[in-house]
Amino acid sequence: MTANGRAAAEPAPGRYRFDGFVVDVAAHTLTRDGVAVTVEPKAFAVLAVLLVRAGELVGRDELLDAVWGHRHVTPGVLTRVIAQLRHALGDDAHHPRYIQTQHALGYRFVGTLQTEQPARAAAPIATRAAEPVAVADGPSASVPAALPSPRRRGGEPPARMRPRARRSVRLAALVLALPALLLVWNARQPPATPTVAPSVAVLPFTPIGRDEADRYFAEGLAAEMHDALAGVPGLKVAAWLPATAGRADPRALGQRLGVAAVLDASVQREGQRVRIRARLTDTATGFTLWSRRYDRELGDVFATQSEIAREVASALVGVLPDAGEGLRRRLAPTRDVAAFDAYLRGLHALASGGDRPAAGVYFRRALAQDAGFARAQAGLCRVEAWRFETQRNAAAFDGARLACRTAENMDPGIPDVQLALGDLYRVRGDLDRAAEQYRRIVEDPAQRASALVGLAKVEAARGRPDAALALFRQALRASPSDARIHAEMGYRLYLANRLDEAVAALKRATELRPDSAEHWGLLGALLLTAGSNEAAMRALERAAAIEPDAGVLSNLGTLKYQGGDYAGAAALYRRAARLSPGNHQLLGNLGDALLADPATAAQARDAFREAAELAQRYVELKPEDAKALAALGWYRANLGQREAAVALARRAEALGGEPAEVAFYNAETFALLGDRDAARARLQAARAAGLAETRLTTHPLFARAGLLERPPAAVRGADLTAGLHQEKTP
Known part of the structure; x- marks a missing residue:
C-alpha cells in the first residue's frame, strides 16, 4: 500500500522512473522524456545504488566500496561523480530535488519514484538484487509519500521488519552485476558527449590587495601548482596559460583545451599573512566541484599549496599512495619564505619580460637566504649560460659552471637541474651530453617544452635547421602560449633565411608578452634586417621604454651609425657596454663608431x-665560434697585428659557421690591411650569403677603399644582425 492507502503497481525489475527520467539498470540507460542522457559508467553505477536504497542515507565509504571496489580512491572522486549526476538530472546541490548531500556522511536519493506497468521490452536482470527496494514509512524514513512499496511475497515480512542484512545482500548482488553491465555501456551509449579523462587547466592566480606588485607572487604560486599537478600519475594538465586566460569562462576553456576541470585562485598578502581562495570548476557544467579559503601565516604557504594540490588531485583522479609526498616535495623547494619569494621574483622576471639579468639578481638573493636551494642554483646556472651564449662573455661561463655543479651536488635528480646542465653543455659545445640531459626530462610534463627547445637548439648547432624547427613546433604544441618559444623559433627561422616567418613568430611573441623588452628588441632587429627601418625604430623604442638593455641600446646605436651620426652611435654603444661588461661585441661596435669619425678615430x-682581450678569453672557451674568431681578427687588424688578423680570418672561414657575418668581418679586415681583392671577394661572399646591402653601403671603410663602385640591389639578409652590430639572441 502507498502512504495514501491505495495499492501501487510494482516498478519493472531494475527500472526506475521519476519526473520524466527512466533509469534502466539492465539496459544501463538513462533517458529523459525518451531522449538518452549520457553519463559516465561510474556515475550511472552510483545512481543505481542510490535508487536501490532510495530515501536512505548511503555513506561515502559504502558508495566507494560498491562502485570502485575499494577505498584507495578519495572522496573527492565521488564528489566529482555526484556533480556530474546533478548536471545530468538538472539538480541543484543547494535545493536538491533528487540527490541530497549529508555533509561529511554521504548521499540519499530524495526524488519521487513513480509507478509504471512492467514493460515487455525491458530485459530482466539476472539477479533479484536489481529489484527496487522501497523504504517503509517510519520514524527515521525520509521518503516521499508516493514512493511505492514492493510487492509482498508469501512469508516475507513487511519492509520495516526485514533484517538489514537482506538489503545488504541485494545491494551486493547489484554491485556484482554492475561490472558485466559496464562492459556494454560504451557500445550502447550515443556518442553525443564524450567523457573527458581526468584533466585540469591551472589558471594564473589573481592577486588581490595592495597593487600589481604582488602579481609575481600569485602567478608564481600558480606556475608551481601547474608543474606539481603535471607530475600526478593519471592526471592530464593543460599547457600553461597566459594571464589573460583567467577571465575566460570555464566551460569555454574546457571545450578549447579538452579538460574536465579548471583550477583558479585569488591570492592576497598582508604583512605576514596570506589569504588564498581556491576553486575547482567542472568545465562540463560550470558547477564548483571544490572550493576552500585559507587564511594562514605566510610561512605556511608551502603546506597550503600542498593541501590545494592534494584536494585537486583527489577530486579528479584520487591520489596514489606516494603522490601526496611527491606533491609536498615539489611545492616546498625551500623552507625559507624570503628565499622562495626571491625565487618567484626571478621566475617572473624570466617569464614576463625576459629580463634575465634581473632574474640572476633574484636567484642570488634567494641563495643568500637559503644556500641549499637547488632550484635557485639551477636558475642561476641557466641565466649565466645565457649570458655566455648571447654576450660572448667568458666570465659568465665560469659562473654558469659553478652554479650548475653546485645544484647538481645538492639535488641531481630534479628536472630543473637536468635542464640547467643541458644548457651548460650546449653553450659549451658538448652537444651529445646536452642532448642526453634534455632527453632525460622530455617526458616530464612540467619541463617538456623547455627540453624540446633545448633539443632544437642542439640540432641547430649541428647544422640541421629542419630538425630544429620540427622540435620547436613540438615545443609549441606542448606550450602554445609560451612567448619565449615563439621568439626562439623566430630567431632560428631567421638564421634559416626565412625572414617573413621569423618576423611573424616574433610578432606573436610580442602579442603574448607585450611587456617583454627582449622580444620587442628582437623584433626590431628583424625588421631592420628586412629594411623596414621606421618599423624597426618603433619596435626598438618600445623595447627601450620597457627596459633599455644593452642589446636594444646597441641596435639603436646602429641605426644612428647607418645614418652617419657616429657620435650619437658611440654614445649609445658606451651605455650598452656599461650595462653588459665583458661583451666584446659592444666594445667592438664602439671602436667602429669612433673610427668612423675623424675627430675620435684616435x-x-x-x-x-x-x-x-675579451674576445680572446671567449674563443679559448669556445674555439668553434666562427663569428667570434672573425671579429677578433678585425680587432687585431686595428691593433696593427697583421699576421694574427689574417690567421684568424682563415680559421673563421674554415669553420663554415655564420657565413654572412664571417665574410663581413673578414671584408673589413682585408680592406683595412689594404688587400682590396681579398676584401672584394669577401663582400661578394657576404652578399651571396644574404647580408643586407645597407650593412655594406653605410660602412665608411668600404666607401673609402673604393669597394662599392657598383653595389647590387639590396638583398634581404639571412642573419638577424644584418644591419646590426649587436647580435640579439633570445
Whole structure:
C-alpha cells in the first residue's frame, strides 16, 4: 500500500522512473522524456545504488566500496561523480530535488519514484538484487509519500521488519552485476558527449590587495601548482596559460583545451599573512566541484599549496599512495619564505619580460637566504649560460659552471637541474651530453617544452635547421602560449633565411608578452634586417621604454651609425657596454663608431684593445665560434697585428659557421690591411650569403677603399644582425 492507502503497481525489475527520467539498470540507460542522457559508467553505477536504497542515507565509504571496489580512491572522486549526476538530472546541490548531500556522511536519493506497468521490452536482470527496494514509512524514513512499496511475497515480512542484512545482500548482488553491465555501456551509449579523462587547466592566480606588485607572487604560486599537478600519475594538465586566460569562462576553456576541470585562485598578502581562495570548476557544467579559503601565516604557504594540490588531485583522479609526498616535495623547494619569494621574483622576471639579468639578481638573493636551494642554483646556472651564449662573455661561463655543479651536488635528480646542465653543455659545445640531459626530462610534463627547445637548439648547432624547427613546433604544441618559444623559433627561422616567418613568430611573441623588452628588441632587429627601418625604430623604442638593455641600446646605436651620426652611435654603444661588461661585441661596435669619425678615430684603438682581450678569453672557451674568431681578427687588424688578423680570418672561414657575418668581418679586415681583392671577394661572399646591402653601403671603410663602385640591389639578409652590430639572441 502507498502512504495514501491505495495499492501501487510494482516498478519493472531494475527500472526506475521519476519526473520524466527512466533509469534502466539492465539496459544501463538513462533517458529523459525518451531522449538518452549520457553519463559516465561510474556515475550511472552510483545512481543505481542510490535508487536501490532510495530515501536512505548511503555513506561515502559504502558508495566507494560498491562502485570502485575499494577505498584507495578519495572522496573527492565521488564528489566529482555526484556533480556530474546533478548536471545530468538538472539538480541543484543547494535545493536538491533528487540527490541530497549529508555533509561529511554521504548521499540519499530524495526524488519521487513513480509507478509504471512492467514493460515487455525491458530485459530482466539476472539477479533479484536489481529489484527496487522501497523504504517503509517510519520514524527515521525520509521518503516521499508516493514512493511505492514492493510487492509482498508469501512469508516475507513487511519492509520495516526485514533484517538489514537482506538489503545488504541485494545491494551486493547489484554491485556484482554492475561490472558485466559496464562492459556494454560504451557500445550502447550515443556518442553525443564524450567523457573527458581526468584533466585540469591551472589558471594564473589573481592577486588581490595592495597593487600589481604582488602579481609575481600569485602567478608564481600558480606556475608551481601547474608543474606539481603535471607530475600526478593519471592526471592530464593543460599547457600553461597566459594571464589573460583567467577571465575566460570555464566551460569555454574546457571545450578549447579538452579538460574536465579548471583550477583558479585569488591570492592576497598582508604583512605576514596570506589569504588564498581556491576553486575547482567542472568545465562540463560550470558547477564548483571544490572550493576552500585559507587564511594562514605566510610561512605556511608551502603546506597550503600542498593541501590545494592534494584536494585537486583527489577530486579528479584520487591520489596514489606516494603522490601526496611527491606533491609536498615539489611545492616546498625551500623552507625559507624570503628565499622562495626571491625565487618567484626571478621566475617572473624570466617569464614576463625576459629580463634575465634581473632574474640572476633574484636567484642570488634567494641563495643568500637559503644556500641549499637547488632550484635557485639551477636558475642561476641557466641565466649565466645565457649570458655566455648571447654576450660572448667568458666570465659568465665560469659562473654558469659553478652554479650548475653546485645544484647538481645538492639535488641531481630534479628536472630543473637536468635542464640547467643541458644548457651548460650546449653553450659549451658538448652537444651529445646536452642532448642526453634534455632527453632525460622530455617526458616530464612540467619541463617538456623547455627540453624540446633545448633539443632544437642542439640540432641547430649541428647544422640541421629542419630538425630544429620540427622540435620547436613540438615545443609549441606542448606550450602554445609560451612567448619565449615563439621568439626562439623566430630567431632560428631567421638564421634559416626565412625572414617573413621569423618576423611573424616574433610578432606573436610580442602579442603574448607585450611587456617583454627582449622580444620587442628582437623584433626590431628583424625588421631592420628586412629594411623596414621606421618599423624597426618603433619596435626598438618600445623595447627601450620597457627596459633599455644593452642589446636594444646597441641596435639603436646602429641605426644612428647607418645614418652617419657616429657620435650619437658611440654614445649609445658606451651605455650598452656599461650595462653588459665583458661583451666584446659592444666594445667592438664602439671602436667602429669612433673610427668612423675623424675627430675620435684616435680613441678607437683603446676600444679595440679591450674588445680583443675579451674576445680572446671567449674563443679559448669556445674555439668553434666562427663569428667570434672573425671579429677578433678585425680587432687585431686595428691593433696593427697583421699576421694574427689574417690567421684568424682563415680559421673563421674554415669553420663554415655564420657565413654572412664571417665574410663581413673578414671584408673589413682585408680592406683595412689594404688587400682590396681579398676584401672584394669577401663582400661578394657576404652578399651571396644574404647580408643586407645597407650593412655594406653605410660602412665608411668600404666607401673609402673604393669597394662599392657598383653595389647590387639590396638583398634581404639571412642573419638577424644584418644591419646590426649587436647580435640579439633570445
